[in-house]
Amino acid sequence: MSEQEKDQNNAEPQVETVEEQEVAAAAAAAAAAEQAEPTAEEKLAELEAELATVKKALGEADIRAQAEIQNMRRRAERDVQHAHKFALEKFAGDLLSVADNLERGLGALDADDENVKAAREGIELTLKSLLDVFGKYNLEQISPSDEPFNPELHEAMTMVPVPNVDPNTVIDVLEKGYQLNGRLIRPARVVVSKAP
Numbered sequence: 001m002s003e004q005e006k007d008q009n010n011a012e013p014q015v016e017t018v019e020e021q022e023v024a025a026a027a028a029a030a031a032a033a034e035q036a037e038p039t040a041e042e043k044l045a046e047l048e049a050e051l052a053t054v055k056k057a058l059g060e061a062d063i064r065a066q067a068e069i070q071n072m073r074r075r076a077e078r079d080v081q082h083a084h085k086f087a088l089e090k091f092a093g094d095l096l097s098v099a100d101n102l103e104r105g106l107g108a109l110d111a112d113d114e115n116v117k118a119a120r121e122g123i124e125l126t127l128k129s130l131l132d133v134f135g136k137y138n139l140e141q142i143s144p145s146d147e148p149f150n151p152e153l154h155e156a157m158t159m160v161p162v163p164n165v166d167p168n169t170v171i172d173v174l175e176k177g178y179q180l181n182g183r184l185i186r187p188a189r190v191v192v193s194k195a196p
Contacts, residue, residue, distance in 0.1 A: 085181045092139050093185050095130070096178055102127040103176075134178075142177035142188045144170045153177060155187040161196040169193045 102123055109120045131141065142153055149156060149168045157174055165171060170190045177188030 086183060088137055088139070089180050089183070089185060092134070092137070092178070092180055095134075096186055099127065099130055099134070100175060102130065138181045139185075140179045142179060143173055144177075144188055144190060145173050146170065149190070149192045153179075153184060153187055154190050154192075156192045157189050159192050159194040162193040163196050165193045167193055167195045 105123050106120065106127065109116045109123070111120065134141070144150070144154055147170050148166075149170055154170065154177065160171065162171055169192065170188075171193050172191040173188055174191065175186075175189040178185045
């Protein structure tokens with residue numbers, strides 16, 4: 001045999017081997033593709049699971065959004081109520097000095113002096129009118145004379161030893177306090193008793 005014949009004999013089996021390898025590779029690729037590609041039922045199950053997850057997340061987000069809206073509505077309603085209830089707070093605080101000055105004016109006028117009787121009556125009527133307006137708008141006066149000291153409503157200016165009086169009792173009111181709808185605008189400034 002010549003070299004060419006040997007090469008041809010050797011070449012033919014190699015061609016068959018290459019062809020067989022290609023066929024085997026194609027078969028393996030097809031098998032792998034079949035295994036890699038999920039069936040329609042598997043795809044459907046995956047999509048249903050994904051849909052359920054998305055529905056659950058949307059449901060939770062919806063609940064949170066509704067709760068937030070409800071909280072915002074409550075806060076807005078509360079803010080409006082407070083605005084209506086305490087809108088006069090600054091104005092009322094400014095008027096307190098007018099009431100204080102009228103009370104000081106009454107204290108300075110002698111009740112027994114006939115010369116100032118008309119002025120005293122005028123100041124008393126003006127003060128009564130002002131206090132009536134305060135009452136109309138729920139601005140209440142705090143005058144705690146002879147009451148126990150309450151640090152939430154009173155401000156102790158000084159403590160004085162007083163016999164026959166319980167300690168921490170208000171013995172004198174230097175300046176009356178005021179509350180607007182239950183909110184303290186100004187504490188009553190008081191003198192408090194202490195044990196002798």
